[in-house]
Amino acid sequence: MRRRYRIAVIEGDPLMRALAERWLRDAGHEVVPLSAKQLDPAMALDLIMAGVANLRAAGERVHSLARAHPAPVLLVSGRLRRTDAPSPALAGQLGAAAVLPKPYTQEQLLAAVAAAL
Numbered sequence: 001m002r003r004r005y006r007i008a009v010i011e012g013d014p015l016m017r018a019l020a021e022r023w024l025r026d027a028g029h030e031v032v033p034l035s036a037k038q039l040d041p042a043m044a045l046d047l048i049m050a051g052v053a054n055l056r057a058a059g060e061r062v063h064s065l066a067r068a069h070p071a072p073v074l075l076v077s078g079r080l081r082r083t084d085a086p087s088p089a090l091a092g093q094l095g096a097a098a099v100l101p102k103p104y105t106q107e108q109l110l111a112a113v114a115a116a117l
Helices: 014-026 055-068 088-094 106-116
Strands: 006-010 030-033 047-051 073-077 098-101
Touching: 006 014, 014 030, 014 047, 014 106, 047 055, 047 106, 055 073, 055 088, 073 106, 088 098, 098 106
Parallel strands: 006 030, 006 047, 047 073, 073 098
Antiparallel strands: none
């Protein structure tokens, strides 16, 4: 049996947030829908999944989240290309544990979660 993770979902697009939350729950994870301002270092979280619209601001967004909570960050963006998805170098450059381009499938989401953890 797979381990159940507690994942914060910070996503500005309500449709993408609802879909990600459903898929993560379907996979057995506990989902915590939050805004970045609601992050508290005392929260028990295994992963922060954060959507970002502007890649130029992505690094600062990840660093801001990292200052707010020690959990690794899975960065999700429609500005990423499919070729960026498995890129540990790009994730590291942005300060994220993993990156995931939108749109994505449930399988891609779960693979990105596994890669981030």
